[in-house]
Amino acid sequence: MLVRQEKIALILLFLVSIVLVASFMILDDLGRATFATRFSSDSPEGSLVAHSGTVDRMDSTRTGGHLILDVSGVPVFIPEQAAREIKIVTGDSVTIYGTVRMYRGEKEIVVEYADDISTI
Numbered sequence: 001m002l003v004r005q006e007k008i009a010l011i012l013l014f015l016v017s018i019v020l021v022a023s024f025m026i027l028d029d030l031g032r033a034t035f036a037t038r039f040s041s042d043s044p045e046g047s048l049v050a051h052s053g054t055v056d057r058m059d060s061t062r063t064g065g066h067l068i069l070d071v072s073g074v075p076v077f078i079p080e081q082a083a084r085e086i087k088i089v090t091g092d093s094v095t096i097y098g099t100v101r102m103y104r105g106e107k108e109i110v111v112e113y114a115d116d117i118s119t120i
Contacts, residue, residue, distance in 0.1 A: 032097045032116060039074060039109060043100045051076075051109055052095045052120065055088055071096060075108040078117075085114035093120040 002010070032048060039049040053072025060067060065080035076096055078086065088094060097116040098109040111117055 036097050039100070041107065043107065045100050045102055045107070047100050048097065049100055049109060050095060050097050053093070055090050055092045055094055058088075058090050071109075075103070075106065076111060077101070077103070077108050078111045082111055082114045082116075086117060088117065088119060094118065095120055 033050060036048045036050040037043065039051040043049050051071060051074055053074065055069055055071055056073070057070035058067060059069075060083075065083060067078040067083040067086065069076040069078065071094060076098065095118050096109055096111055098111040100107055101110045102108075
């Protein structure tokens, strides 16, 4: 038999679990776009950004199967797992959501999921 404090602790744990599940579902429905800011040269490294433009160039890396895009002058890196699912070609107008990273002294957008790239 549980004592009063144990019952209260179990009820609180159950309520916290419900709040966490509900929060996850709400945030997942909102998507990354809700929290992204427009990409600019001033965007800090590590920030979630959005960028729209035309795919000017698409190159595969020599190893690893990653993709490197040039979207209206902004370099975009897409890891192999996401690159496998992407259905875009040079000339497509796209919107990209990703994280700003520095690579060889230049800012680029790193896309983690194929769903973070959509054609306009």
